[in-house]
Amino acid sequence: MIMTQRREKCLEEFKKTGLDGLLFASSANFQYLTETKSYMWQRFCFNLDVEVAGARIIPEALVYMDTNGKTTILTTPALKQHFDINKNDVVVSYMDQFEDELKHIVKGKKIGIGRDCDQWIINTLKMVDPEIETQNIETIFDDIRRIKDEAEIDQMTKLGKFTDDAVMYVCKHLKKGMTMFDAERMIVNYGLLNGIQDLSFAPTCGFKTRNTDNAQAIEPFEDERVLEDGTMIAFDIGYMDQGYCSDWGRTVYCGKAPELVKKGYEALQAAQCYMVEQIKPGVTRFGDLYGYICDKAEELGYYEYLRFKRDEIGGNGHHIGVEVHEVPFLKYTSDLILQPGMIFCSEPKMFFKNEGYMRVEDMILVTEDGAKFLTNFPRDLFEIEF
Numbered sequence: 001m002i003m004t005q006r007r008e009k010c011l012e013e014f015k016k017t018g019l020d021g022l023l024f025a026s027s028a029n030f031q032y033l034t035e036t037k038s039y040m041w042q043r044f045c046f047n048l049d050v051e052v053a054g055a056r057i058i059p060e061a062l063v064y065m066d067t068n069g070k071t072t073i074l075t076t077p078a079l080k081q082h083f084d085i086n087k088n089d090v091v092v093s094y095m096d097q098f099e100d101e102l103k104h105i106v107k108g109k110k111i112g113i114g115r116d117c118d119q120w121i122i123n124t125l126k127m128v129d130p131e132i133e134t135q136n137i138e139t140i141f142d143d144i145r146r147i148k149d150e151a152e153i154d155q156m157t158k159l160g161k162f163t164d165d166a167v168m169y170v171c172k173h174l175k176k177g178m179t180m181f182d183a184e185r186m187i188v189n190y191g192l193l194n195g196i197q198d199l200s201f202a203p204t205c206g207f208k209t210r211n212t213d214n215a216q217a218i219e220p221f222e223d224e225r226v227l228e229d230g231t232m233i234a235f236d237i238g239y240m241d242q243g244y245c246s247d248w249g250r251t252v253y254c255g256k257a258p259e260l261v262k263k264g265y266e267a268l269q270a271a272q273c274y275m276v277e278q279i280k281p282g283v284t285r286f287g288d289l290y291g292y293i294c295d296k297a298e299e300l301g302y303y304e305y306l307r308f309k310r311d312e313i314g315g316n317g318h319h320i321g322v323e324v325h326e327v328p329f330l331k332y333t334s335d336l337i338l339q340p341g342m343i344f345c346s347e348p349k350m351f352f353k354n355e356g357y358m359r360v361e362d363m364i365l366v367t368e369d370g371a372k373f374l375t376n377f378p379r380d381l382f383e384i385e386f
Contacts, residue, residue, distance in 0.1 A: 002087050003069060006035060009144045011069040017137060020108020021066055023125070025059035025117035028322045032141055034063050034073060037242045039082035040198060058095060059117045063088070064105050072105050074098060103128050112137035145321055147341040152244065152321065153365060156343055159239055159246035160363045160374035166190045167235055167377060170205070171252055174227060176386055180207045181223040183233070191239055200238030200245040200324040208232045208356035210258075218307065218357050229255035229386075232356030234349075238324055245324040247345045248375050249361025252384050261355050262382060264302050268350055269379045271296035272360050275346060279338060279371040286344070287334035290316045293348045307349040317346040320363060342366040343374070 010033055014022055024030045026041040039061070061075040061083075072089040075082075080092045093101045102124065109131050113121050115138045125132045148156065170186045183205035191199065206221040208214055210230040214222060227233075231254045238247040251265060275292040278284065294310045297303045308314035310332070317330030320343055328334045330346060347361035363374040 001070060001089065004035065004087065006032070006144075006149070007069055007071070007087070010065070010141060013140050013144060014065060014069075014112075015067070017112060017135075017140065019110045019112045019135065019137070021064055021106060021110075022112045022137065022140070023062060023064050023106065023121060024114045025121060026061045027114050027116035028145075029114050029138070029141055030061065030063050030116075031243050032145055032322050033065060033071060034083065034088055035243075036082055036084070038197075039079060057117060058120050059098075060095065062098070062102075062121075064102075066107060074101050074105060099124050099127050106132075109133060110135065112140065114138045139327075142327060145326065146319055147339060148321060148343055148365075149341070153341070153343070155242050155244045156246065156321070156363065157365075157374050159241060159244060160248070161376075162194070162196070162241075163237055163239055163246045163248040164375055164377045166239070167237060167248070167250060170235075171381070171384060174233075174252075174254065174384060174386070176227055176229075176254075178227050179224050180205055180221060180227075183207075183227075184223075187237055196239045196241045198240040200240045200247055201236075203238070204234070204236040206234040206236070206357060208234070210355045215354050215356055217353075218351050227254060231255075232257075232261070232358060234357050234359045236359065236361065240324070243322060245320055245322070246363060246375075247320055247324050247347075247361060248363065248377075249347055249359040250377050251358035251360070251382070253356075253382055254384055254386070257383050258355060261352055261358075263300075264305055264350050264352060265358055265382050267297055267300040267302040268348055268358060268360050270300060271348060272346060272362060273379075276362075276364055276371050276373065279366065281338055281340050281366055281368065281370070284338045285334065286328060286330065286336040286338060287332045289346060290330055290332060290348070293346070297348075302350065305350040305352060307351055315347065315349075317344060317361075319344045338366045338371075340366055340368045 031041045064072045073083050074091045083090050111134050113134050122134050184203045187203040207225045234251050236249050271293040274296040275289050278292045313331050319326035343365050349359040351357050364371050365374055
């Protein structure tokens with residue numbers, strides 16, 4: 001079995017726990033530990049507010065790591081082709097036989113588990129050995145997952161570029177009379193036609209048309225709202241491929257935008273760029289970043305239009321990787337110091353009542369001497385004429 005650098009780092013974290021083994025259902029930790037790229041693991045993308053488990057109660061694949069760093073994948077016949085037998089032992093069986101198979105795989109009395117399918121795992125391990133005690137260690141790899149290696153950075157860079165291109169395609173094919181759902185379906189079709197495995201989350205092409213009831217509040221959006229002049233479209237798009245995610249946001253305006261709105265978008269983009277310019281690896285706190293955005297927005301006279309003000313806890317950003325929303329989130333309380341190899345999303349937003357809602361979201365890589373954007377959709381593209 002090949003002992004990769006990632007596996008060695010995972011083993012180091014495992015040894016700190018004093019546990020006898022780790023057992024994960026098909027989740028983000030499963031994907032990260034097994035270094036699997038093609039298997040679509042159980043995931044729940046909107047984990048911003050509460051911890052939630054995957055959709056399935058019974059796992060179709062499990063991975064067990066022992067104290068020597070050996071990983072054993074227990075899987076169904078339909079999935080066996082997804083797993084690298086050079087990096088993992090692969091045991092193929094049927095789901096109804098998983099309990100008996102685990103008796104020959106799991107060793108020890110103290111087993112760490114994740115949150116996905118946790119009740120099934122707890123109950124099954126008690127059948128394997130009534131003396132087994134389980135401990136939730138869902139966050140065990142968070143620190144090492146946060147620092148991306150070259151292969152991870154390369155994949156996420158490609159996804160950032162792909163998302164840029166996908167929304168440019170949509171912008172070139174916007175037509176009067178189309179619905180918000182039509183635009184979102186273009187995002188889906190672009191991914192399908194280009195062989196992308198999945199979406200990171202359900203895409204939003206949020207239509208808000210000026211001086212309508214629809215523009216009185218940020219939410220809700222309306223899937224069947226028709227595109228017309230005076231409509232602002234706030235994109236929130238992400239794709240998932242080869243085990244990693246993208247997350248992206250921009251805004252366009254259909255027709256000639258009011259000066260207040262146009263200058264507001266310029267201010268939002270300027271604030272995002274200013275924030276990235278302030279990043280000093282090894283010095284800058286993650287919790288300081290949104291403050292820089294507020295500073296620039298205030299300097300340009302648009303602070304009052306920000307959806308979230310200073311020190312407010314809201315959807316201002318997050319780390320990203322195997323999961324689209326990885327911890328910690330961009331909150332002023334975060335003391336995490338930014339280090340080279342981290343990739344995070346910053347997503348400042350503005351709302352202009354009776355006019356519309358706008359957002360800018362970028363994937364940002366922390367480098368050795370600063371930071372750079374992995375998403376580079378033209379920042380001056382705002383007004384679109386039909």
